[in-house]
Amino acid sequence: MTMSEGNIPEDFLPLSQEEMDELASFLASDRTSDDTMMLDTLDGYLTAIAVGPVNLEFGQWFPGIWGASKEDLPNFGTKKEAQRIADLILRQMNELTLDLEEELQLDVEIFAPIFDTRIIDGIEYDDAEMWAFGFMCGMDLCRRDWQPFFDNHNGAEILRPFYLLGSDDLNQEEKLLIETVEQRHELAQEIPARVTEIYRFWLPYREALFERAVTAAIERENPKIGHNDPCPCGSGLKFKKCCGVAGILH
Numbered sequence: 001m002t003m004s005e006g007n008i009p010e011d012f013l014p015l016s017q018e019e020m021d022e023l024a025s026f027l028a029s030d031r032t033s034d035d036t037m038m039l040d041t042l043d044g045y046l047t048a049i050a051v052g053p054v055n056l057e058f059g060q061w062f063p064g065i066w067g068a069s070k071e072d073l074p075n076f077g078t079k080k081e082a083q084r085i086a087d088l089i090l091r092q093m094n095e096l097t098l099d100l101e102e103e104l105q106l107d108v109e110i111f112a113p114i115f116d117t118r119i120i121d122g123i124e125y126d127d128a129e130m131w132a133f134g135f136m137c138g139m140d141l142c143r144r145d146w147q148p149f150f151d152n153h154n155g156a157e158i159l160r161p162f163y164l165l166g167s168d169d170l171n172q173e174e175k176l177l178i179e180t181v182e183q184r185h186e187l188a189q190e191i192p193a194r195v196t197e198i199y200r201f202w203l204p205y206r207e208a209l210f211e212r213a214v215t216a217a218i219e220r221e222n223p224k225i226g227h228n229d230p231c232p233c234g235s236g237l238k239f240k241k242c243c244g245v246a247g248i249l250h
Contacts, residue, residue: 023085041137092147132191
């Protein structure tokens with residue numbers, strides 16, 4: 001983060017290493033199901049939601065972290081613990097969004113996905129398979145809304161590393177592209193830049209949806225005045241006989 005932490009609302013403060021370890025520990029604990037996302041998978045999942053075409057409601061994506069059924073929901077010890085874990089996850093998502101916004105504004109590389117790593121013969125390789133799987137799960141939450149990106153002339157190329165690393169439905173030719181740890185590492189290196197491209201693609205669309213929602217809210221708060229309604233200026237006359245004639249309010 002380049003922004004001073006003193007200027008960031010509490011809900012947008014980046015997780016400390018201690019908090020990240022706390023979240024990772026809970027996700028891997030025996031109080032969650034075998035289908036619960038681990039930290040790297042969760043980070044990919046949240047990234048897809050943060051950069052995608054629509055603003056999903058909390059209830060649309062939060063249950064998916066734990067598994068496909070209600071039986072997969074975690075066994076929180078207390079309501080306070082449940083709120084704590086939810087807060088950590090929301091802060092991680094907010095941090096992702098802030099990093100991407102600043103990356104575009106400052107034209108510097110800030111976004112850093114949480115990948116697993118493997119060390120082979122003393123060499124460390126990024127392992128982004130579960131991160132990419134989480135990203136694909138996040139896309140699936142609103143796959144129809146992603147269609148304009150799929151139809152984009154280079155959409156498939158941008159999504160190539162996510163698909164190759166995160167899909168279970170690869171053909172034999174595609175499997176050869178992720179056969180070695182070196183190949184998977186190289187694909188992982190492409191992901192940060194690809195995420196920024198996706199975020200940039202959807203940004204105008206998300207802004208338009210936000211403006212439309214704001215306009216609708218304003219219209220609900222200030223409904224249109226009918227010609228025969230009492231004039232809001234308080235004159236006692238009908239609107240068409242008062243302010244409606246001039247087109248302005250007194």
